[in-house]
Amino acid sequence: MLENPFRPGFGSWPPAFVGRERDELLFREGLANGPGGRYHRSLVTGPRGVGKTVLLASFRDIAESEGYITIAVDANDGMIRRICRDLRLVEVALADNPTWKISEVRAGASIGVASGHIELTRPAVDGVLDDDPMVVLKPLLERVEAAIVGRGGAGLLLTVDELHAAKTSELERLGNDLQHLQSVVFAGAALPTIDDQIFNSAGATFFSRLARFALEPLSIAESLSALRPPFDEHNIGYNDLELTKTVDQTQGYPYLVQLLGYEIWHRLEPGDAITESLLSAAYEAAHEQSIFDVLQPTWRQLSPSSKRVLGVIAANGPGPMATADVREKLDKSSSWFSVYRSRLINAGMLQAAGRGFVELAGGERAAEWILNQLIDQ
Ligand SMILES: Nc1ncnc2c1ncn2[C@@H]1O[C@H](COP(=O)(O)OP(=O)(O)OP(=O)(O)O)[C@@H](O)[C@H]1O
Ligand SMILES: [Mg+2]
The missing domain is CATH 1.10.8 (Helicase, Ruva Protein; domain 3)
Known part of the structure; x- marks a missing residue:
C-alpha cells in the first residue's frame, strides 16, 4: 500500500486541516485590526490532542503570507532564552543582508526561524546571549520589530506553545514585556490548566486578558x-x-x-x-x-488517593461535578480535597469548571477509561 498519509502525532500537520475556519478568520482580523484589536493577542486552549499546536502553525502560515516574520518556541524551561536567540537570528539575518526586503525574503529562498523561512545558522549569533535573556528580551523585541517594519515587513508574530509548562518567572517577564510592546502579535497555546496558573500569579494580567480560542472537538x-x-x-x-x-x-x-x-x-x-x-x-x-x-502516561504517575478522586468524578459521568459532592463521597475535608484538586489539575486530568466545580479534562472518553482502570485493579 502507498505511504500512509495520516499523521497521528502531536504537532504533525494532517492531510486535511478542517473545522478551524472561524479561528483562522478571527486571527486574520486580529492582524488586520492591529494593536489593541481583540485577536491581535490570543491564547489557544483545549485538552490534549484537540489541535492547539497545529492551529498555531496555521496562524504562522497566515501571518507569513501577510508579510510577518514569525518566531515559534515551546514554553518549557528556558523559554525566554530561546525567544531571544531566535530574535537575534532574525536581527543578524537582516543586518547581514541589507538589501533584503521582507516580501522578497518571503517569495525567495525563504528565511524562517522555526517555521522554515529564515535559514540561519546558530554560530552566526555567538555571544549574543552572554547577556541575561530576562533583561534583553524587551529591547530585542523592540529592535527586531523595528527592523522588520523598516524592511517593508508587516511586523513580528511570536507564538509560544505549551504555555502551561512555562516557569512563572518567565511567564511574567514575557507578559510584562509584551504589555509594553503593543505592536508585536502574540499567540500562545496551553492546556486549560493554564487558568489556575494565571490566576495564581501576580504578574500575569497580560495572559488573563488574551482573546481566547477555546478549541472544541470537531463536528x-x-x-x-x-x-x-x-x-x-x-x-x-x-x-x-x-x-x-x-x-x-x-x-x-x-x-x-x-x-x-x-x-x-x-x-x-x-x-x-x-x-x-x-x-x-x-x-x-x-x-x-x-x-x-x-491518559496512560499521566495515570501511571498518580497516587492511589489521586486515582480514587478521579474514580469518584468519573463515576459521576462527564460534565462538571460539585466539589462538595466529591468531598462527601470521599468523606474528606475541603483542605484535603483542594490539594488533590490542584495536583490533578496540574497533571492535566481535571479542569476547573467554574467556582466550586471540577470536571475531567478528557470528557466522556476519560471517564470510561478511568472507570475501567479501577475495575481492573
Ligand atoms: N483541525 C484539524 N483537522 C485535522 N486534524 C487535526 C486538526 N487539529 C489537529 N489535528 C490532528 O490531531 C493531532 C493532534 O493535534 P495537536 O498536536 O495540534 O494537538 P494539541 O492540542 O497541540 O495536543 P497537546 O495538548 O498534546 O499538545 C495531530 O495528529 C493533528 O494532525
Ligand atoms: Mg500541542
Whole structure:
C-alpha cells in the first residue's frame, strides 16, 4: 500500500486541516485590526490532542503570507532564552543582508526561524546571549520589530506553545514585556490548566486578558472531511453510513480521528475497499492507542488517593461535578480535597469548571477509561 498519509502525532500537520475556519478568520482580523484589536493577542486552549499546536502553525502560515516574520518556541524551561536567540537570528539575518526586503525574503529562498523561512545558522549569533535573556528580551523585541517594519515587513508574530509548562518567572517577564510592546502579535497555546496558573500569579494580567480560542472537538461532518480526502484521492471505496458511524465514535477528537485514518489505511491492501469489519478493527486499535497516548502516561504517575478522586468524578459521568459532592463521597475535608484538586489539575486530568466545580479534562472518553482502570485493579 502507498505511504500512509495520516499523521497521528502531536504537532504533525494532517492531510486535511478542517473545522478551524472561524479561528483562522478571527486571527486574520486580529492582524488586520492591529494593536489593541481583540485577536491581535490570543491564547489557544483545549485538552490534549484537540489541535492547539497545529492551529498555531496555521496562524504562522497566515501571518507569513501577510508579510510577518514569525518566531515559534515551546514554553518549557528556558523559554525566554530561546525567544531571544531566535530574535537575534532574525536581527543578524537582516543586518547581514541589507538589501533584503521582507516580501522578497518571503517569495525567495525563504528565511524562517522555526517555521522554515529564515535559514540561519546558530554560530552566526555567538555571544549574543552572554547577556541575561530576562533583561534583553524587551529591547530585542523592540529592535527586531523595528527592523522588520523598516524592511517593508508587516511586523513580528511570536507564538509560544505549551504555555502551561512555562516557569512563572518567565511567564511574567514575557507578559510584562509584551504589555509594553503593543505592536508585536502574540499567540500562545496551553492546556486549560493554564487558568489556575494565571490566576495564581501576580504578574500575569497580560495572559488573563488574551482573546481566547477555546478549541472544541470537531463536528462529525468536519471529522469526516478530515478523513475522506486521502481515500477519495486514491479511489478507495467505502460505505458512507458505515464510515460515519465509526467516525461518530471518535466524538470529533482530532488526534483520534487521525489515528483512525492511520489504522484504516494501515489495514488496506492495494485494490481493497473499506469494509465494516476493517472499520471496527481500525477503530478499536485507534481508540486504544489514543487512550494510551493521552491518559496512560499521566495515570501511571498518580497516587492511589489521586486515582480514587478521579474514580469518584468519573463515576459521576462527564460534565462538571460539585466539589462538595466529591468531598462527601470521599468523606474528606475541603483542605484535603483542594490539594488533590490542584495536583490533578496540574497533571492535566481535571479542569476547573467554574467556582466550586471540577470536571475531567478528557470528557466522556476519560471517564470510561478511568472507570475501567479501577475495575481492573
Ligand atoms: N483541525 C484539524 N483537522 C485535522 N486534524 C487535526 C486538526 N487539529 C489537529 N489535528 C490532528 O490531531 C493531532 C493532534 O493535534 P495537536 O498536536 O495540534 O494537538 P494539541 O492540542 O497541540 O495536543 P497537546 O495538548 O498534546 O499538545 C495531530 O495528529 C493533528 O494532525
Ligand atoms: Mg500541542
